[in-house]
Every structure is written in C-alpha cells, then in structure tokens.
Amino acid sequence: AAQLEAEGHRVVHFEVGEPDFNTAxxxxxxxxxxxxxxxxxxxxxxxxxxxxxxxxxxxxxxxxxxxxxxxxxxxxxxxxxxxxxxxxxxxxxxxxxxxxxxxxxxxxxxxxxxxxxxxxxxxxxxxxxxxxxxxxxxxxxxxxxxxxxxxxxxxxxxxxxxxxxxxxxxxxxxxxxxxxxxxxxxxxxxxxxxxxxxxxxxxxxxxxxxxxxxxxxxxxxxxxxxxxxxxxxxxxxxxxxxxxxxxxxxxxxxxxxFSPEAMAIHEVRRQHFDARRRQLLGGLEALGFRAAAPADGAFYLYMDVSSSGMDSYDFCWRLINEFQVAATPGIDFGEREAHRFVRFAYTTDDESIGLGLERIGRALEAWDSVGGQA
The missing domain is CATH 3.40.640.10 (Type I PLP-dependent aspartate aminotransferase-like (Major domain))
Structure with a gap:
C-alpha cells in the first residue's frame, strides 16, 4: 500500500487497526x-x-x-x-x-x-x-x-x-x-x-x-x-x-x-464508527459477502469472501494491486478457516468507504468476467 501511494495511487485503507481521528x-x-x-x-x-x-x-x-x-x-x-x-x-x-x-x-x-x-x-x-x-x-x-x-x-x-x-x-x-x-x-x-x-x-x-x-x-x-x-x-x-x-x-x-469535553468527543466518534460500520457492512453484504459475527464492537468486520471464488489471501493481494484497496487476509489472525475470511477496518472516512466499496464491486465484476482468475 505504501509503495502504491508513493507511486501516486490513491489507496483505500481498510487494513489499518488504528483510529483515523487525532487525539482529542x-x-x-x-x-x-x-x-x-x-x-x-x-x-x-x-x-x-x-x-x-x-x-x-x-x-x-x-x-x-x-x-x-x-x-x-x-x-x-x-x-x-x-x-x-x-x-x-x-x-x-x-x-x-x-x-x-x-x-x-x-x-x-x-x-x-x-x-x-x-x-x-x-x-x-x-x-x-x-x-x-x-x-x-x-x-x-x-x-x-x-x-x-x-x-x-x-x-x-x-x-x-x-x-x-x-x-x-x-x-x-x-x-x-x-x-x-x-x-x-x-x-x-x-x-x-x-x-x-x-x-x-x-x-x-x-x-x-x-x-x-x-x-x-x-x-x-x-x-x-x-x-x-x-x-x-x-x-x-x-x-x-x-x-x-x-x-x-x-x-x-x-x-x-475523562473530562466532560473529551468524553463528549469520544462519544461523537463512537457514533461515527457505528455509522461507518453500518455503511461498510451493508455495502459488503450487498456485494455477496457475509459477516462472520454480529461485529458489535471494536472497528472491524470479519467477512466471508469465499463467494468471490478466491482464497482470502489471493483476494487481498489482487484487491490491493489491481484496485488499490487494502484489507487484511484471515491468515494474519490464525488458521481457523482463514482462507475464507478478510478483516475490513472502518477506520477511514465515509467517502473513502464509499470509494472502497465501489472499487470492490468493480473488482468482482472484472474477476467474474475472467472466471475469478488472473
């Protein structure tokens, strides 16, 4: 992702496990x-x-x-x-x-x-x-x-x-x-x-x-x-x-x-994360992916991407290299059905989430047209 950005590409980051908001x-x-x-x-x-x-x-x-x-x-x-x-x-x-x-x-x-x-x-x-x-x-x-x-x-x-x-x-x-x-x-x-x-x-x-x-x-x-x-x-x-x-x-x-001012900021940001969660989850489900858990906490979705016809590592590799969307394959988190799952982090703004979903949709269309293989 860093190399692609250095080359001038805009990368959508769904791989970052860090809030995008600055410290209050x-x-x-x-x-x-x-x-x-x-x-x-x-x-x-x-x-x-x-x-x-x-x-x-x-x-x-x-x-x-x-x-x-x-x-x-x-x-x-x-x-x-x-x-x-x-x-x-x-x-x-x-x-x-x-x-x-x-x-x-x-x-x-x-x-x-x-x-x-x-x-x-x-x-x-x-x-x-x-x-x-x-x-x-x-x-x-x-x-x-x-x-x-x-x-x-x-x-x-x-x-x-x-x-x-x-x-x-x-x-x-x-x-x-x-x-x-x-x-x-x-x-x-x-x-x-x-x-x-x-x-x-x-x-x-x-x-x-x-x-x-x-x-x-x-x-x-x-x-x-x-x-x-x-x-x-x-x-x-x-x-x-x-x-x-x-x-x-x-x-x-x-x-x-713990001041009232800071706690109010934290709550607003929690609400932003919730809105992003719903936006990203709805978009990914519309593309045929399934959430592995209710995802009621943190800022991650762990999605079953097997409907793409690809292993999750190959899915992520092609997604970043061909469509400049970064996500994290399940193998990074263990072995249990890791080939099926990808972690998407909603630690980016609404516009980027929309762009990322649009790019994933285009990726699936392109891959489907060639049987899911490069």
Missing amino acids: EPIVEAGRRALLDGHTKYTHALGTEALREALSKDYRERLGVAIPAERIVVTAGASGGLLLLSALLIDSGDGLLITDPGYPCNAAFPRIVGGAAQLVALRAEAGYLPQVDDLAGAWRPNTAGLLLASPANPTGAVMDGARLAEVAEFVHGAGGFFILDEIYQGLTYGPPPTAGTGLQADAGLIVLNSFSKYFGMTGWRLGWVVVPEALVAPIERLAQNLFISPSSVAQQAALAA
Whole structure:
C-alpha cells in the first residue's frame, strides 16, 4: 500500500487497526501543559496516584463497578501490561490459551517468557464467541491461563456478562488465570449501546486495557491493567526493572481524557464508527459477502469472501494491486478457516468507504468476467 501511494495511487485503507481521528484536543492541550509545567521526570512504577484514581472513578461512575485505585497499574501501553502479566503468571513450559482467530502479536508474549501459545479455535457458526466446551477441549495439563478479548480483533464479537461469567467459572475451576483484553472497551454498538466491562460480571478478573482505541491515544503508548491485590507488589517489582515507569507526559495528558469535553468527543466518534460500520457492512453484504459475527464492537468486520471464488489471501493481494484497496487476509489472525475470511477496518472516512466499496464491486465484476482468475 505504501509503495502504491508513493507511486501516486490513491489507496483505500481498510487494513489499518488504528483510529483515523487525532487525539482529542483537551488531551493534547493537557499534554502540552504537562511539558511546559515540567512533568518530564520518572513517576511511580505503578503510575501516578492521580491517574489511578481517575481510572477508579471512571470504573465507578461510568461503568458502575467499584475497582480500588490500588488494583490499577498504569503501563507503557497494553503491550507493556501484557508483558508484565506474562512475566508474572507464566512459567517456563507453561501454555497460554489464546483464540484463533485473534490478535497475532498475542502469541509472542508467552514465548518471550519461556512458555507457549496454545490455540483454541472459535467457530463462525457460534458468532466467534468462546464456548466452554471448546475451551475445555483445548485446555492442556500445562495450560496456565486464558487470554480472551471482548470486543475482539479481528471479529468485532462482544461477550455478554452471562457468557463471560461462564468462561471465568470454567477457567478458575481448571486452576488457571483469566486475562480479559478490553482494549476496545467503549467501542460497542449493539442494542442498546453499552460501554460495559467484564468486571461487572466478575470483579476479580485480570483486565488489560489501553488509552489507544476508545480514547484515540495510540502514539502516547499508555495502558493499564486491573489485577487482584495480591499481584500488585510483584507486578510493581517487575515494572521497576523492565520499564521504570510509564510516560509522565502521557499520564498527565490522559487525566484530561475523562473530562466532560473529551468524553463528549469520544462519544461523537463512537457514533461515527457505528455509522461507518453500518455503511461498510451493508455495502459488503450487498456485494455477496457475509459477516462472520454480529461485529458489535471494536472497528472491524470479519467477512466471508469465499463467494468471490478466491482464497482470502489471493483476494487481498489482487484487491490491493489491481484496485488499490487494502484489507487484511484471515491468515494474519490464525488458521481457523482463514482462507475464507478478510478483516475490513472502518477506520477511514465515509467517502473513502464509499470509494472502497465501489472499487470492490468493480473488482468482482472484472474477476467474474475472467472466471475469478488472473
């Protein structure tokens, strides 16, 4: 895609897993003030008291769950948080159960600490939601725990509280830990709209979250984890050695993310994402593609493109090279029926979505005229 753009082509980007909106101005201004006010030194390894308290308040007032600030650890992005949790909870030879399909980088974290990624296949016919029977079938004697995302990448699937509680009961009964990845928390569109958290179903969960997606702060590299009190001291020791502290400037800026002005901006942007979701989903379905899941969260559609007569990798390769539309083939997210599915991200403006749909339509017509083969 970058090469085509360098050659002067206009590329429609359905492959980018990053909000196209810039960070909200109240957050940017808070970061600017932080620099001028000298917030350029190390902070506490667990994060500033002010930000941990702000997160606790947000859980209480917006999400309706009481999470003490003492259980919240601010991290260098969600990736930094997952590295800390992996180093703390996974021993050499242990397995971490992750989903197929799922975020591909997750498999690296258990390997870094001497463990292994173990896959549990999610089924399209179940809306790519985890089934306890499937988890039980994938659980091994050396499985230490489960990492599960809701809303999920690449499917956009969202678990309700009842299913989450059922999964948590199974994992705890198997003697494992349960990390719930909520980095897309807040970006949900189901009826009625909800910004819920799994902590509402099980306040004892380990939760991984980030300021990147809902708050639009990808480049600030700031996240947090919610852990049981018994894990706070050991995670603090690890954080001191691995990261020293999260970014002081980013933490000061993030305090403004919870201001009424910023929260109003976040909500407007959530509504924009929902409108784009409906536009892209409707357009792709009109072209004969089928959504693999209700896609009620995040900013992705995981679509079955087998009606094109092509493998999803070939579909994406030809789409970018012949029609300058970039999307991500299923093989990037796992092996489970990956040849059938493509992830489309609606992280671009309405006009670009319309143009992308028009180009995909032309592509299908052109390929159909030659039997779907180059």
